[in-house]
Amino acid sequence: MQDIDRFSRADRDWVDDAVRRVEADANRSADTHLVRLPLPAFPDIDVYLKDESTHPTGSLKHRLARSLFLYALCNGQVHEGTTIIDASSGSTAISEAYFAAMLGLPFVAVMPRTTSAEKIALIEREGGRCHLVDDPTTIYAEAQRLADATDGHYLDQFTFAERATDWRGNNNIAESIFEQMRLERFPIPTWIVVGAGTGGTSATIGRYLRYRRHRSSLCVVDPENSAFFPGWRDREAGTTTNCGSRIEGIGRPRVEPSFLPGVVDRMISVPDAASIAAARAVGEVLGRRVGASTGTNVWGVLTLAEEMRAAGERGSIVTLLCDGGERYANTYFDDGWLTEAGIDPAPHRERLTGWLR
Template structure:
C-alpha cells in the first residue's frame, strides 16, 4: 500500500499526461482542391499526425486528465481501454449512409489523387464530405468544409488496401472510385 499523498500523485500524473502532448505541433490543415467545385473549399485536418496515428490521441489524453482530476483514476486504479476503432464510421453512418466499398474507394482516391495516406475512417469522412459538398453546390451555397484525416493507412495495408482481402469479402470499390473521380472532374454526385 502506498503512503503517497493522493493529491500529489494526481498532480504528477496529470503533469505527465499533459506533458506528453506539449511537444506536439498543431496538426496540419491542408486544402484539398476539387476544381469542378470552386465555390466550396475543402480542408483536411491531419489528426493522423499524432504519435498514435489516430484522432483519438487528444481525446484519450483529455479523458485521462479529467478522470485523474476528479479522482476516478488513482495510483492503484487499473485502467483497461477498450475501443472498436469505428467511432468516426458509426457517426458518419448515422447521417450519411456509406457502403464499406465506398469508404475504401474514398481512401484509395485520397491516396492516388491527393497523396493522402489514410485509413477507412478517413475514407468514410471523405465520402460524406463529397456528399455535403454536392448538397451545398445544389443549393448554390458557397463556403468551406473541414474534414479529418482520422487514421493512417499503415494498419490497413493488409486489409482495406489489399485487393485480395477486399475480394475475399466481396468488396468492390471500383464503381465508387468512378463516382468520386466523376465528382472531382464534373461536380456531379450520385443522387440519394
C-alpha cells in the same frame, strides 16, 4: 468521530505528477494541420481535412485518450499501479496504451478479434496487452469484468467521451478548426463532417457550434451495420444491430451513450465499398494513404459539395483525416482481403473520379 484517510499525501503527489505529464504531452504537440483537398470540379467550394494522424499516436483518438486519462485522474479513479482497461476497436487503445505507459500503468485493450493486426502490434509496441473477443457486442461487459477482477479502472470511452472533453474551448478540436479557418476564403464552414465511434467528437463540435453561435451545420457520416444512423433517423436511442462495423474506428452495434443526436443536423449512411474507394482515391490525391474512416468522411463531404454546387452555393466544408492508411495495409488496401470480404470499391470509382477531377 471516526477519521479515515483513504489516500496518502504520496498518492496525491503521484496524481499531481501524472496530470502534469499528460498535460506536458499536449504542450509538446503542436496543433494538427488543416490540409486543403484540391477539388477542381468544385471551384466555389473549399474542402479541408484536419490531419489528426500527426498526433504522437497517429490518430484522432489521441485527443480522446488524453481527455479520458485526465478525467479519471481528476475524479480520483486512477492511482499509482492501477490497471487501466478499455473496450476499443483499436485506435483509442493505441493512444490509451501510450498514456498508460507514460504513467507506468498496466493497460489491457478489449477488442473484437477482427481488429487489424497492425493496430494490435501498435498497442503491444506501446506496452499494452490485447484481450480479443469473438462477439463485438460483448466488449463492454468483458472490459468491466476484467476491471473488477484486477481491481482496475475501466475508462469506458463510449460512455465518458462526451463528458471528458471541454466542449466550450480549451483548444478542443472545434475551437482549433475555427482558429485555423480564420484567414481562409470562407472562414465559417457551411458544413463540418465527422464520423461517430463513441460520438464524443460530434458531441464536442455540435455543442461548440451552438455555444459560439456559428452558422455551420454538423453532418455525421455512418458506415454499414452501425446503429447510429437508424437510431438518429428513428429517434430511438435503444437501436442495435446484430454485427459490428467493418470500418474500424467508426460505427457501433448500439447507439453509444456519448452520441448526442440533438446536436447533429444531418446524417449520411455510407456503403463500406464507398468508404474504401474514397480512402484510396484521397490517398492518390494527397500522395499518402489514409484510413477508411477518412474515406467515409470524404464521401459525405463530396455528397454535400455536389448538393451545394447544384444549388449555386459557395462556401467551405471541413472534415477529419482520422488516421493513416498504413494501419490497414492487409485489409482495406489488400484486394484479396476485399474480395474475401465481398467488398467491391470499383462501382464507386467513377463517381469519385468525377468529383476529384
